[in-house]
């Protein structure tokens with residue numbers, strides 16, 4: 391067995407998800423669900439998953455009514471499909487789990503890709519599917535991209551610094567709520583400050599509205615004095631929202647306190 | 651009406667109406683750079699078919715409407731990040747770079763600015779050097795300043811002549827970086843993002859017309875295949891002469907890509923004679939209409 395290629399699935403999280411799903415399942419649907427799981431247990435291959443997954447639409451609705459763990463909202467349909475897939479995944483020999491996940495990912499539609507990505511941190515604790523996740527992130531489908539970028543600890547654990555910065559910038563360009571990026575605070579610093587200010591400069595030069603969330607990229611206490619001067623001048627010219635000024639004043643205030 | 655040329659447009663994504671409107675607006679020719687499909691390809695075979703379609707069916711389709719069609723062939727930045735497919739695409743590029751109608755390597759460059767993108771940008775610049783072809787370089791949407799600086803650095807590392815390179819999608823903050831080099835300057839005029847006609851005019855007023863090139867970069871997204879003539883109108887409204895309009899919106903682009911030796915300025919200066927009786931692999935762009943023959 392090649393440990394480098396093993397996913398290190400967080401089984402308990404999947405068990406919790408399964409139990410939560412069953413608890414909220416309509417009573418009448420339980421028999422179908424149980425026989426579907428039995429079928430997967432007997433034949434845990436991708437064809438069986440696809441076949442059963444295609445039937446789920448007949449039984450489960452797609453209303454986003456289920457919510458487990460912070461900010462992860464599911465519909466019964468999406469959760470059912472994900473659980474069928476993860477059931478087959480955990481029944482694979484450990485050394486072929488990664489291959490199985492790649493194959494499944496290539497076969498499913500975007501909606502199921504989103505479901506997989508939302509829990510990728512549980513499925514691939516080791517980070518061996520980093521490549522798959524980064525490829526998926528090259529999409530222009532903002533929902534799919536959001537599944538990686540928001541409320542997901544995977545990028546924080548496995549992305550390089552540079553890749554994480556790109557993730558932030560793309561989330562910003564897609565107008566996603568970047569406050570929901572796990573690890574954003576840890577990545578604030580001089581590099582991100584510079585990227586944020588360059589983007590600001592571009593938007594100003596193009597006479598375009600400044601992205602509302604751009605301010606969340608900036609570590610005000612780590613701005614160079616030249617950068618701070620640049621922002622202060624823009625505030626004086628009233629080219630930035632007042633909240634920028636508030637942050638600059640706050641930083642200056644705390645510095646005075648340190649000096650005195 | 652001045653002569654126009656759109657040196658960056660993805661016609662495969664556009665309709666026959668677009669071709670008709672472009673011809674009516676005075677666009678004599680286009681360059682279609684290879685790019686991605688809105689989603690990742692999964693094998694090298696789909697690149698082969700795509701490149702063949704650009705050089706075959708799409709060129710034929712353009713000719714049905716009197717428009718000269720040329721292509722830039724290359725591995726786009728996004729797909730440089732699928733290393734196994736990317737390497738195979740690099741292997742098939744040489745069989746396209748000498749083909750009829752191929753006037754450049756492109757569009758290549760940075761997207762996420764990854765090490766893989768570094769590698770395939772450099773390798774394709776090397777190929778352009780070997781084939782003595784111009785290069786069309788796309789600059790990224792994110793970290794645009796950093797990406798443009800890095801592009802210029804790689805051009806120097808590889809040692810390709812700067813006058814054989816056009817750096818595209820420039821804006822107010824990246825154009826000054828390119829002005830310090832001998833590279834040509836491309837600008838994509840878009841309905842909402844990238845660059846507007848008015849901002850383009852302002853750049854021409856500030857920096858002059860030398861080596862300045864304008865395109866629509868129209869594709870399957872919200873974009874406008876008439877942005878080159880519309881920029882011409884904006885230039886005239888701002889007081890540019892017809893000669894200056896034609897310099898920027900026809901001659902500059904044609905002069906740059908004519909460095910390929912694959913494009914004759916004399917020929918592209920007149921509309922292609924239309925003969926809609928012609929077919930491509932027994933296929934026509936007509937659907938029961940009377941063929942136009944000029």
Ligand SMILES: [Zn+2]
Pocket residue numbers: 658660683685757867
């Ligand atoms: Zn393009």
